[in-house]
Amino acid sequence: MSIEVLLRELGKGMLISVEIFAGTLLFSLPLGLIVAFGRMSKFALPRLITKIYISIMRGTPLMLQLLVVYFGPYYLFGVRISSSYRIIAVLIGFSINYAAYFAEIYRGGIESISEGQYEAAKVLGYSKNQTFFRIVFPQVVKRIIPPVTNEVITLVKDTSLAYSLAVVEMFTAAKQIAASQTSMVPFLAAGIFYYVFNLLVALGMEAFEKKLSYYH
Amino acid sequence: MSLLEIKNIRKSFGDNEVLKDISLKVEKGEVLAVIGPSGSGKSTLLRCATKLETYDAGEIIYEGSFGLVFQNFNLFPHYTVMKNITDAPLRVQKREKDEVFKEARELLLKMGLSDKEDAYPYQLSGGQQQRVSIARALAMNPDILFFDEPTSALDPELTGEILKVIKALAAEHMTMVIVTHEMQFAKNVSDYVIFMENGYIVTQGTPTEVFDSANPRIRDFLGKLNAE
Numbered sequence: 001m002s003i004e005v006l007l008r009e010l011g012k013g014m015l016i017s018v019e020i021f022a023g024t025l026l027f028s029l030p031l032g033l034i035v036a037f038g039r040m041s042k043f044a045l046p047r048l049i050t051k052i053y054i055s056i057m058r059g060t061p062l063m064l065q066l067l068v069v070y071f072g073p074y075y076l077f078g079v080r081i082s083s084s085y086r087i088i089a090v091l092i093g094f095s096i097n098y099a100a101y102f103a104e105i106y107r108g109g110i111e112s113i114s115e116g117q118y119e120a121a122k123v124l125g126y127s128k129n130q131t132f133f134r135i136v137f138p139q140v141v142k143r144i145i146p147p148v149t150n151e152v153i154t155l156v157k158d159t160s161l162a163y164s165l166a167v168v169e170m171f172t173a174a175k176q177i178a179a180s181q182t183s184m185v186p187f188l189a190a191g192i193f194y195y196v197f198n199l200l201v202a203l204g205m206e207a208f209e210k211k212l213s214y215y216h
Numbered sequence: 217m218s219l220l221e222i223k224n225i226r227k228s229f230g231d232n233e234v235l236k237d238i239s240l241k242v243e244k245g246e247v248l249a250v251i252g253p254s255g256s257g258k259s260t261l262l263r264c265a266t267k268l269e270t271y272d273a274g275e276i277i278y279e280g281s282f283g284l285v286f287q288n289f290n291l292f293p294h295y296t297v298m299k300n301i302t303d304a305p306l307r308v309q310k311r312e313k314d315e316v317f318k319e320a321r322e323l324l325l326k327m328g329l330s331d332k333e334d335a336y337p338y339q340l341s342g343g344q345q346q347r348v349s350i351a352r353a354l355a356m357n358p359d360i361l362f363f364d365e366p367t368s369a370l371d372p373e374l375t376g377e378i379l380k381v382i383k384a385l386a387a388e389h390m391t392m393v394i395v396t397h398e399m400q401f402a403k404n405v406s407d408y409v410i411f412m413e414n415g416y417i418v419t420q421g422t423p424t425e426v427f428d429s430a431n432p433r434i435r436d437f438l439g440k441l442n443a444e
């Protein structure tokens with residue numbers, strides 16, 4: 001197999017990996033914030049529900065969660081599942097899983113903001129929404145960049161778990177080519193791909209952190 | 217005219233009653249100093265008056281708006297000095313941008329911070345930060361300005377600059393309520409002094425009446441301070 005064919009085949013898988021990565025961040029970052037609000041609610045019920053949710057998402061394998069999301073509709077409700085649902089199930093599974101981790105990161109960040117910031121905002125007449133989005137959240141974003149970077153890097157590597165729903169992402173593509181060619185080269189190429197992807201993620205987050213370093 | 221009237225306020229934290237039937241009035245243009253030992257309830261009183269704390273009984277009647285200057289400044293670290301001062305007038309009061317910025321620059325000039333417009337709070341000394349927080353409170357044009365031990369978080373050599381600013385405001389007849397440990401300052405700047413202890417107002421009156429009071433508790437408190 002020529003290197004061009006190899007790269008073309010891996011390239012297809014790479015696009016799927018990037019799609020899973022971007023889609024997961026797009027949905028899980030906002031969803032995580034909503035879960036964090038539930039976790040910090042003054043009402044007991046949303047606190048309990050989100051606590052159980054986070055506990056399950058963190059306490060069971062992501063692969064198992066993907067299988068539940070994919071096969072659940074059939075086994076629970078008898079809904080026929082089409083093969084186009086695979087990628088959607090992957091995105092749902094990844095998003096709800098990562099939202100749980102992001103929720104805890106948000107919570108840690110939000111709780112680290114001093115009471116004085118809320119009091120100053122209150123005395124100045126800011127509404128609750130203004131206080132959160134103008135005063136608190138920008139400071140939270142700065143503080144949570146390091147743990148979020150960790151999660152995002154893990155996500156890049158986790159995208160390979162999509163193979164459990166037969167979604168041919170980068171790693172699956174590499175495995176298939178390696179098997180048919182009895183060669184390690186596809187794995188090497190895949191490894192380089194993951195590494196470069198994560199290097200870019202790390203550099204991007206570092207630049208973002210630097211951009212926010214204009215205040216302490 | 218009373219801008220603020222506090223009637224028979226009571227406040228407990230659990231079994232600990234920290235405010236026991238406190239009443240006071242703040243007249244327009246008056247500077248009220250609240251003094252007393254730590255744990256006397258003076259900070260809680262101020263927190264109730266500024267709605268940061270609820271109270272269990274009594275009534276607080278406002279005739280106008282108020283601002284608060286915190287002990288720890290509580291500036292917004294991600295905003296420049298200018299934005300700290302102008303954000304609430306623009307976003308909360310929805311005032312005209314030109315007018316707000318003009319007023320903010322006048323306040324900064326008054327605070328001696330004209331060159332710090334674009335600085336971030338972490339780049340300023342404690343005294344400068346506290347002056348910014350006074351400007352931030354004044355930018356809302358409050359009828360009363362509360363101070364919660366405004367010099368307690370500052371090095372002794374920086375307290376003077378804050379006291380000077382407060383004195384200048386008093387000269388302009390800004391209505392102020394100042395909770396403070398600076399006895400000499402309270403004596404000099406205030407029109408009326410309240411001495412609190414154990415949740416009660418022990419004595420109140422003009423600075424001369426309170427500081428020259430024969431009340432043994434006050435003599436004892438002031439004596440200890442002088443001995444330090």
